Amino acid sequence: MEDFSSRIKALRKERGLKQSEMAEILGLKERSxxxxxxxxxxxxxxxxxxxxxxxxxxxxxxxxRSDVRERR
Structure with missing residues (x-):
């Protein structure tokens, strides 16, 4: 099973987003x-x-903690 860091990286790449774009979406600095x-x-x-x-x-x-993506 993947961890948090691997999951957010994979999810971001699936959407074709750069780290800087993801940071902006979340209201963070790129380094954060x-x-x-x-x-x-x-x-x-x-x-x-x-x-x-x-x-x-x-x-x-x-x-x-799970490999099931869907929210319940």
Missing amino acids: YQCYEYRERYPDVPGLVAIADFFDVSLDYLMG
Whole structure:
């Protein structure tokens, strides 16, 4: 199973977005977003929810706790 960092990177690439674009969507500086993909930092709970909502996936999928993407 993949971890959070791998999941957000894969989801971002599926959408054809650059890290800078993803950072802008989430209201972050590019470096802050990069820290998520580089396993240096994790977003707070509202940030996790925003990312899951943007990609329309469950929090369990986003965090690597499940391979089922769909939200219940």
